[in-house]
Amino acid sequence: MSTYVILMKLTEQGIKDIKNAPQRVKKVSQALEAAGGKVLAFYVVMGDYDYVAVAEAPGDEVAMAQLLGMAKMGTVRTTTLKAFTLEEFSQVLEKLP
DSSP, X not given: OEEXXXXXXXXXXXXXXXXXXXXXHHHHHHHHHHTTOEEEEEEEOSSSOSEEEEEEESSHHHHHHHHHHHHHTTSEEEEEEEEOXXXXXXXXXXXXX
């Protein structure tokens, strides 16, 4: 499984419909689980972003499809970071010449 850190900013539409945000988060989480992934953590934050999530997906293609589906709703814009554990990072370093 690949891990992703997803930074989200509400759109104007997302702000107007903020009371339904918890239901949208649940819907997106269920869709990711149906695709073989999982939301590991979800936070509402203050600052440059409105939400931060950490999620797992079977691969980049699944992650991209889920992110595009979320963007299609029109309520958030995302910045996604692929994350590597320290163990995964160490394995990459072992391959260096």
